[in-house]
Amino acid sequence: MQTHLSPDIQNTPAGKAAESILRSCVHCGFCNATCPTYQLLGDENDGPRGRIYLIKQMLEGKQSAAKTLTHLDRCLTCRSCETTCPSGVQYAKLLEIGRQIAETQIKRPPKELALRKLLRKTLPYPKRFSTLLGTARLIKPALPGTVKQKIPQKRRYKQWPQNKHNRFMLILDGCVQPSLSPDINAATANLLDRLGIHLKNIPQATCCGAVSQHLNAEEEAQRFMRQNIDAWWPEIERGAEAIISTASGCGAVLKEYHHYLQHDVDYAEKARRISELCKDISEIIMDEDSEQLKTTNVDTAKKLAWHPPCTLQHAQKITGHVETILTRAGYTLVPVADQYLCCGSAGTYSILQADLAQQLRQNKLENLQKHQPEMIVTANIGCQTHLQEATELPVVHWITLLDSA
Numbered sequence: 001m002q003t004h005l006s007p008d009i010q011n012t013p014a015g016k017a018a019e020s021i022l023r024s025c026v027h028c029g030f031c032n033a034t035c036p037t038y039q040l041l042g043d044e045n046d047g048p049r050g051r052i053y054l055i056k057q058m059l060e061g062k063q064s065a066a067k068t069l070t071h072l073d074r075c076l077t078c079r080s081c082e083t084t085c086p087s088g089v090q091y092a093k094l095l096e097i098g099r100q101i102a103e104t105q106i107k108r109p110p111k112e113l114a115l116r117k118l119l120r121k122t123l124p125y126p127k128r129f130s131t132l133l134g135t136a137r138l139i140k141p142a143l144p145g146t147v148k149q150k151i152p153q154k155r156r157y158k159q160w161p162q163n164k165h166n167r168f169m170l171i172l173d174g175c176v177q178p179s180l181s182p183d184i185n186a187a188t189a190n191l192l193d194r195l196g197i198h199l200k201n202i203p204q205a206t207c208c209g210a211v212s213q214h215l216n217a218e219e220e221a222q223r224f225m226r227q228n229i230d231a232w233w234p235e236i237e238r239g240a241e242a243i244i245s246t247a248s249g250c251g252a253v254l255k256e257y258h259h260y261l262q263h264d265v266d267y268a269e270k271a272r273r274i275s276e277l278c279k280d281i282s283e284i285i286m287d288e289d290s291e292q293l294k295t296t297n298v299d300t301a302k303k304l305a306w307h308p309p310c311t312l313q314h315a316q317k318i319t320g321h322v323e324t325i326l327t328r329a330g331y332t333l334v335p336v337a338d339q340y341l342c343c344g345s346a347g348t349y350s351i352l353q354a355d356l357a358q359q360l361r362q363n364k365l366e367n368l369q370k371h372q373p374e375m376i377v378t379a380n381i382g383c384q385t386h387l388q389e390a391t392e393l394p395v396v397h398w399i400t401l402l403d404s405a
């Protein structure tokens with residue numbers, strides 16, 4: 001695609017990156033076929049090809065930032081289009097540039113600004129989020145139905161194993177996950193303990209930066225990233241083998257630290273190391289001798305429906321691991337149609353674009369429940385909570401299921 005970016009953007013790092021990505025797109029439109037918002041809305045501007053064109057026109061000074069941002073806001077950042085694109089267009093990177101630039105050129109309505117600020121000031125802070133969730137649970141009966149539905153049931157906290165092993169790995173505890181589902185990381189610690197690996201949680205580590213990044217607060221996101229690097233670095237120097245993520249959304253961002261901090265002379269090299277060390281828990285279990293995890297307690301008749309989060313399959317490009325691990329453990333996975341499609345959770349999307357998110361969830365649940373599974377398993381707290389709001393079936397992280405067997 002030919003480009004003529006306006007002179008004020010052309011020679012900036014963002015302008016150069018955008019130009020190179022725009023030029024790699026041949027405008028074939030294959031990506032539209034697997035885009036969830038294009039499927040729902042049928043509007044070229046709500047598909048990847050149209051969004052790419054809107055960004056190009058905005059960067060050339062031919063399109064208003066307001067119109068562009070409306071359609072970029074509706075994008076889930078699910079990256080299904082990247083998986084489909086035969087030309088390897090780095091859509092998500094272009095999207096971030098487009099969003100950042102459009103955001104500086106328009107003023108959002110006050111209500112929208114306030115909601116986005118509220119999300120940025122609560123979700124990435126575990127104590128604030130935990131207080132908010134605790135209060136919401138206390139006053140739940142008095143809340144309206146739509147809000148009530150968003151408050152998940154309390155999950156039991158599990159003890160972490162106390163054994164020490166020579167081998168050790170770090171875990172990203174996450175920001176909302178410890179309050180919503182504290183059993184996930186405890187299950188991970190238990191399973192790794194059985195494999196002879198000690199799992200360390202460093203309390204100074206914080207949110208991965210995804211929430212701020214998704215809400216176009218780039219500098220804030222980078223502050224979180226630097227804080228995590230500082231928290232983990234001494235343990236990395238002591239020989240930590242990996243940094244494990246049990247939420248694929250966070251893992252996808254950790255694996256991009258090298259990209260986000262590439263221009264930071266003090267952190268670029270460390271960020272590269274963090275991205276190298278970051279592993280989804282499914283990658284670790286696949287690589288280890290899983291014979292040690294074999295148990296006789298698996299209910300092999302139990303039928304599971306697997307929902308692979310977009311951040312696992314499209315962003316991290318991890319496919320087949322969880323299915324293999326669960327099948328090897330003895331579980332039966334039912335077929336699920338259109339697994340490439342997003343469930344609508346997508347970070348803060350389910351709050352900011354609630355109508356679209358609910359339609360996507362309804363379609364997703366129809367596919368997941370079609371063959372009467374007894375449980376839905378997934379790999380990201382966002383998908384887990386979003387899906388659980390609208391189904392009676394239990395929705396759990398696969399690692400908790402494996403630990404309970």
Ligand code: SF4
Nearest residue numbers: 025026028029031085
């Ligand atoms: S992003 Fe890829 S699939 Fe989509 S129009 Fe461009 S080249 Fe074609």
Ligand code: SF4
Nearest residue numbers: 035075076078079081
């Ligand atoms: S990231 Fe997802 S929603 Fe956005 S354009 Fe690509 S496929 Fe569509």
